[in-house]
Amino acid sequence: MCSLFLQGDDGLDIVQELQDAGFARVIVLDGAECGVPDVGSLVLALWPYAAERTPMTGEAWVHPYYFASQAAYVAADNIARRHSGDGVIWREDIRLKPIFARLPGFAQGRNTISSLSGCGSRFHVQMLTVTPAMAPTHHLEAEEHPLRCGDCHLCERACPTNALEGGVFHRERCLRNWQVGGTVYPEEVRRQMGTRLIGCDECQRCCPHNPAPEGENAPMPVTLEEIMRSPKEAAVALRRHIGATVTMPNRLLMGACIIAGVTGRRDLIPHLWRHAGSPSAAVAEHAGWALMELGVRYIPPEEPEIP
Ligand code: SF4
Ligand code: SF4
Structure with missing residues (x-):
């Protein structure tokens, strides 16, 4: 399991609630900086999941990302509903890749997937907007980060x-x-x-930024x-x-x-x-x-x- 570190509790209830619900890291950004000027803050909540081996015979297999994304969606949606009167809205209409491209610690790989330094790419992200603005935990950098790949081309070769x-x-x-x-x-x-x-997991499993699968696949x-x-x-x-x-x-x-x-x-x-x-x-x-x-x-x- 990826060891995404927890954001410290700085007194923001929404951050604490997301952490209590199971999100391993919560990032608060300025809405205008992220291209959503009509809101105060954009909150990104990361839900990591463990890598699995893909069985090649027998029953059908579903990638663990989809189980994680459903659990994360339910948790984030519940919080947004609870705080709908406080200016909290669950969002799925904001493009994440341009934000990750400038967010400290994140970068994209040749496999098109964004990863976090030291943790890899096995996480799902839920988005909330909050108005009025909260104190940001991070600011976007001026330039987009280059690919985090160097001379590696493993995913190109691994893709079936x-x-x-x-x-x-x-x-x-x-x-x-x-x-x-x-x-x-x-x-x-x-x-x-x-x-x-x-x-499909091939282009993540081969990536040196990701830990190897630890366990067998979850029962379908x-x-x-x-x-x-x-x-x-x-x-x-x-x-x-x-x-x-x-x-x-x-x-x-x-x-x-x-x-x-x-x-x-x-x-x-x-x-x-x-x-x-x-x-x-x-x-x-x-x-x-x-x-x-x-x-x-x-x-x-x-x-x-x-x-
Ligand atoms: S087919 Fe699989 S390995 Fe290839 S790009 Fe798609 S998800 Fe990655
Ligand atoms: S496998 Fe290599 S080329 Fe592909 S995303 Fe990871 S580091 Fe980049």
């Missing part, structure tokens, strides 16, 4: 889909882009899915079989742990079909057969492809004759 080729982020190749996108995955991306249902709240049998119920069950944005039933189902195909889950063939006839063209495409990967050719039932 070559999405960081040439030091440029090719979004259309990144696994995460397709997992949250809801459209038909390119075949070359499907073949690199492994068991990754949501999220739903199984591949459950996703395939009843996608809506599985989505509801998963939503409690990782939120609604990444748990649309058909998106989960498409990912589950691909994982079944690339990991050789022949026990799921009856489910794949059913979904190959799905009214959703995207689901049908992934289920049919997975059947082919498992050596089964899907033959659609004949249209009934209409007298």
Whole structure:
């Protein structure tokens, strides 16, 4: 677990409340300095998470970031609701990368992810704005920090889909882009899915700024079989742990079909057969492809004759 240090209690209740709720570091910035002149302060609250090994066989895997972001969201949203009469607002519409680029201790890497000196990149950030202004804990620096990479190119080589080729982020190749996108995955991306249902860790795990994974992966709240049998119920069950944005039933189902195909889950063939006839063209495409990967050719039932 990253050892982000705690901000000292300087008498600001909101800072203390965020710390008490589980945020490891709370940073108070001047709103105008961060490009949000209509508020007094921008508060960044960091929630770290432990690295996990990614299983390459068996059940689907969700990156620990998504569990952390949901827990952090619930905590921050509760505090914002409690203090809505005090000028505290939960925000998700402020771009963080330009702020991290000038915040002391932070810098971006070639993997496009911001990291904190001595701690790495395994944290999630929640944002609150507070008006009137609080005393800032930090000020942004005048210039953006250079990449924190030197001659290292490990993440470029580690990416399974070559999405960081040439030091440029090719979004259309990144696994995460397709997992949250809801459209038909390119075949070359499907073949690199492994068991990754949501999220991918390769470009963080190889980074020398991050500690190595310490433990096995956390148990997945739903199984591949459950996703395939009843996608809506599985989505509801998963939503409690990782939120609604990444748990649309058909998106989960498409990912589950691909994982079944690339990991050789022949026990799921009856489910794949059913979904190959799905009214959703995207689901049908992934289920049919997975059947082919498992050596089964899907033959659609004949249209009934209409007298
Ligand atoms: S998240 Fe995975 S697929 Fe995306 S750039 Fe990083 S290593 Fe590549
Ligand atoms: S793996 Fe190397 S190149 Fe990639 S972000 Fe980390 S330090 Fe930079």
